[in-house]
Each structure stands twice: as structure tokens, then as C-alpha cells.
Amino acid sequence: xxxxxxxxxxxxxxxxxxxxxxxxxxxxxxxxxxxxxxxxxxxxxxxxxxxxxxxxxxxxxxxxxxxxxxxxxxxxxxxxxxxxxxxxxxxxxxxxxxxxxxxxxxxxxxxxxxxxxxxxxxxxxxxxxxxxxxxxxxxxxxxxxxxxxxxxxxxxxxxxxxxxxxxxxxxxxxxxxxxxxxxxxxxxxxxxxxxxxxxxxxxxxxxxxxxxxxxxxxxxxxxxxxxxxxxxxxxxxxxxxxxxxxxxxxxxxxxxxxxxxxxx
Numbered sequence: 299x300x301x302x303x304x305x306x307x308x309x310x311x312x313x314x315x316x317x318x319x320x321x322x323x324x325x326x327x328x329x330x331x332x333x334x335x336x337x338x339x340x341x342x343x344x345x346x347x348x349x350x351x352x353x354x355x356x357x358x359x360x361x362x363x364x365x366x367x368x369x370x371x372x373x374x375x376x377x378x379x380x381x382x383x384x385x386x387x388x389x390x391x392x393x394x395x396x397x398x399x400x401x402x403x404x405x406x407x408x409x410x411x412x413x414x415x416x417x418x419x420x421x422x423x424x425x426x427x428x429x430x431x432x433x434x435x436x437x438x439x440x441x442x443x444x445x446x447x448x449x450x451x452x453x454x455x456x457x458x459x460x461x462x463x464x465x466x467x468x469x470x471x472x473x474x475x476x477x478x479x480x481x482x483x484x485x486x487x488x489x490x491x492x493x494x495x496x497x498x499x500x501x502x503x504x505x506x507x508x509x510x511x512x513x514x515x516x517x518x519x520x521x522x523x524x525x526x527x528x529x530x531x532x533x534x535x536x537x538x539x540x541x542x543x544x545x546x547x548x549x550x551x552x553x554x555x556x557x558x559x560x561x562x
Contacts, residue, residue: 345373379448391488392448396481399441403478410483411476414455421458422513427467435466438474445481448489450533452477454521457535461512491529501526507538507552509545516541520552 344367346354361367372383382389400406442456455477462470502525510516517540523533542548 345376378444386493388491388493389488390448390491392445393485393488396445396485399445400478400482403438403475405475405478405482408479408482411479412483414452414477414480415473420511420513421462421470421473423462423465424467424469425465427469430466430468430471432466435471435474436463438471438478439463442474442477449481449487450489450523450530451487452480453533453535454519457519457537461514461537489530491531492527505552507548509542509548512537518542518548518551522552 344361346358358369362369373381374383375381378392378395380391380394382391397406400408439456439460442452443460446453446456455473459470459474459477504523504525506521507518509518511519518538519535520538521535524531538548538551540551542551
């Protein structure tokens, strides 16, 4: 289990036999262990991912023979995300983090919202608007961006508000608070990865864009999501690098962003 001092190192693919095992590493900062020579080393956590259980277990035995490690079983908590494993599915959610966030910003008793924003709602720089505390606003937006790990439905709204981090106004803060109100009403939402799905085995992509949706620089925003084996596996929302002069050009730019996402 990770605490606040844990540092996510990243993923690494290792070729093992005729397959590839992927493992992630977390460096733990608070606990230190002696190596027998009078020196201390940081304790770290490693977890493995693989589609073949036999090869994964074999690779695990190789690691245990080479290093002094313990097998803690299936991961249940990782960087603020709870992971529930069963015979039919894997469920990932951030309920604990969401409740802590609502309590931190005094929103536990707020009225929940059923939508993130009004239809066709566009944000502007609002140069004459009332200013707000920049520190609190940035903490709120940073928390929203972290929730995007299990909340693909808030990616677009969070991305829109994040564009005004250097020009914070009350209008932007109210929209950020409304995202919290939406989270309050959807605490039971999570990401599910089913096991044993025999149909829908092809990769499905949904792509969309809002032409000249940014009122400040007139650039469009591309939104994309990938579904595989009936599960949402990847998503993003990103502003296009150039101003599209037509919907056709915006669509072409969105397709190019998709190509980079798939083949980078």
C-alpha cells in the first residue's frame, strides 16, 4: 500500500521467454531497510501485469530467487486508486480520494449536480471578473486532474478550466466547484474491466472535436476514447495545435492526433 511519500517511477516492459511482462515500480520514501553493510536502501514496491498467468508466475519466481522480496498477492490500492478483483471483473475507483476532496473543500453537504456544465457552455478570460485565491484554485484543479485517472467523463471540463490557471476569475472557480458537485452526485461511478469477454474483441475508438470552441484563441479541442473487450481503456482531451479554418480541417487535425496516440 502506498502512502503520501511514495514516488511513481513508471512502467517497464521486460522480455521473458517468447512474451513480454510489464511491471510498475513505486519508490517508498519513508521506510528504509539495511543491506547488511551498514548502508540503508529505500524500500520499493513492484507489481506485474500480464495476460498469461503461468508466465507471470514463472517470472515472479525468477525475481524471488534473485532478490529478497515477498509476494503480497493482487494489488488492492495504488496511488490513490482502489482496485477490486474478482473472477469476472476488475473495478478501479477513487471513492476514498473523492470523499477526502469533498471534505477538504467543505462540499460534503453541497447540492449535487447532474451535469458538468450547461450545453454549449464556453469559458472566456473574463478580464473584468472578480479575482479568487490562486492557491486554492490551483489545488482544486490539480485534484480534478488526478481524478481523471478513473473519471474520463470529466476530462473535457477539467481541461477547459485548466487553460485559465494564469488568469483566475470567479467564473472559472464556480465552474471548478460545479465539477465537485457533479462528483458528489456520481460517487458510485467507477471503471470496470470484465473477464472472459468473447465478443467485441476489436478496438473501438470514438473521436470528436468542437470547432473553434476556445473563445480566447479560437482553437478546437479533440476528445477521444478507446474501448476494448467492452471496457474503456484509454481517453484524452487535448487542444489542437493550430486554428482550424473549417470543420474539415479540424476533423483532419483530430485524426492526426489519434494517429500519434496510437503509434507513438
